[in-house]
Amino acid sequence: MSFADHVAADVRLCILQSLEADPGYDLNExxxxxxxxxxxxxxxxxxxxxxxxxxxxxxxxxxxxxxxxHVARLSARGADAALGRxxxxxxxxxxxx
Numbered sequence: 001m002s003f004a005d006h007v008a009a010d011v012r013l014c015i016l017q018s019l020e021a022d023p024g025y026d027l028n029e030x031x032x033x034x035x036x037x038x039x040x041x042x043x044x045x046x047x048x049x050x051x052x053x054x055x056x057x058x059x060x061x062x063x064x065x066x067x068x069x070h071v072a073r074l075s076a077r078g079a080d081a082a083l084g085r086x087x088x089x090x091x092x093x094x095x096x097x
Contacts, residue, residue: 006092008090009092010041011036011051012090013081013082013094015052015072016060016061016078016081017082018031019061019072019074019078020079026074027071027072028066028069028070028071029071029072030069033045049070052072055078058077058090058091060077060078060088060091061074061078
């Protein structure tokens with residue numbers, strides 16, 4: 001696994017964990033970008049949208065376009081990955097606290 005693959009896997013885990021932490025299990029791309037920035041992952045809007053599309057393709061989240069803003073919603077499978085109950089290739093596994 002390359003360094004870029006490790007970074008991408010961590011970005012995906014951070015997105016899933018951010019969605020899991022939200023009471024409604026959904027966040028818009030602007031809030032996700034700020035959360036990722038706080039976690040050390042500054043992504044462009046296009047890169048974030050690409051990661052959201054990847055998560056949707058894997059069935060880990062759904063993404064809807066609301067007036068030009070992408071909103072991601074966590075799926076049950078995505079919650080399992082965020083909490084470390086499921087191993088998904090391409091998504092980092094959370095470390096024990």
